[in-house]
Amino acid sequence: MKLTVEGLSVRYCTTQAIDALDVAAHPGEVLAVIGPNGSGKSSLVKAVAGLVKHDGVIRFDGSPVRPERIGYMPQDIGARAALTLLEAVLLGRLGRLGLRVRPDDLAAVEAVLGELALKPLASRYLGELSGGQRQLVFLAQALASEPSLLLLDEPISALDIRHQLEVMEIVLRMTRARSLTTLVILHDLNIAARFADAVMVMRQGRLVCCGKPEGVIDAAMVASVFGVEASLSIDPQGRLIVTPLRALAAA
Numbered sequence: 001m002k003l004t005v006e007g008l009s010v011r012y013c014t015t016q017a018i019d020a021l022d023v024a025a026h027p028g029e030v031l032a033v034i035g036p037n038g039s040g041k042s043s044l045v046k047a048v049a050g051l052v053k054h055d056g057v058i059r060f061d062g063s064p065v066r067p068e069r070i071g072y073m074p075q076d077i078g079a080r081a082a083l084t085l086l087e088a089v090l091l092g093r094l095g096r097l098g099l100r101v102r103p104d105d106l107a108a109v110e111a112v113l114g115e116l117a118l119k120p121l122a123s124r125y126l127g128e129l130s131g132g133q134r135q136l137v138f139l140a141q142a143l144a145s146e147p148s149l150l151l152l153d154e155p156i157s158a159l160d161i162r163h164q165l166e167v168m169e170i171v172l173r174m175t176r177a178r179s180l181t182t183l184v185i186l187h188d189l190n191i192a193a194r195f196a197d198a199v200m201v202m203r204q205g206r207l208v209c210c211g212k213p214e215g216v217i218d219a220a221m222v223a224s225v226f227g228v229e230a231s232l233s234i235d236p237q238g239r240l241i242v243t244p245l246r247a248l249a250a251a
């Protein structure tokens with residue numbers, strides 16, 4: 001199901017976080033959202049998830065986005081709640097849970113815990129997990145809801161390089177297998193180039209460009225959007241490699 005965002009604006013008091021943004025995301029594809037700190041990436045995802053006030057039109061399959069269709073993983077994954085890992089992931093199915101947890105809820109959660117290798121930690125309290133393990137729990141929570149629209153805000157920022165690759169492989173595989181429409185905010189341009197079908201670049205609340213990674217990620221964009229001189233090359237497998245060289249002096 002296609003996600004369309006038209007004329008999206010988000011304003012917090014005096015800050016215009018997003019200004020007249022148009023973008024579309026397609027089923028079975030991963031759209032990576034990249035841009036400097038404060039460029040409006042989280043605000044975009046929160047607006048799509050219905051978590052911030054906004055102007056503009058957001059449609060999923062031609063209709064307003066229904067909350068039960070969304071799997072949302074926030075950037076801030078504080079873990080003050082006295083929940084076990086299993087309970088936290090079950091909460092991902094809150095929209096479906098009745099008065100009691102049904103076998104299909106447990107089966108869906110078990111499948112996700114297996115996929116993310118979290119089963120051995122299922123009875124641990126969130127406060128007893130490492131930062132990276134907690135990040136996996138919140139990814140599991142988003143996936144457990146069996147969403148059609150997956151919104152991931154920096155899902156790999158706390159993960160070691162092996163888990164970064166594993167998680168992105170899972171996200172890509174589920175996106176393809178379940179025909180999910182997936183938006184994922186990333187800071188690592190190499191991960192975006194490798195795993196995204198399309199990349200959208202934001203700066204100061206506006207869309208700079210959007211398209212296939214190889215058409216969007218180039219030295220000029222990295223310099224103008226991120227203020228970084230970078231060298232770009234293609235590895236023997238044909239993958240784009242971005243090597244940041246130095247921060248450029250502010251214009």
Ligand SMILES: Nc1ncnc2c1ncn2[C@@H]1O[C@H](COP(=O)(O)OP(=O)(O)OP(=O)(O)O)[C@@H](O)[C@H]1O
Nearest residue numbers: 012013015017035036037038039040041042043044
């Ligand atoms: N709740 C809020 N109240 C006021 N201003 C906010 C709020 N949330 C975000 N902002 C501001 O809106 C702008 C966009 O923030 P947003 O979190 O969307 O950026 P981002 O691209 O996700 O940044 P980062 O990469 O640092 O996570 C920033 O200037 C930020 O300070």
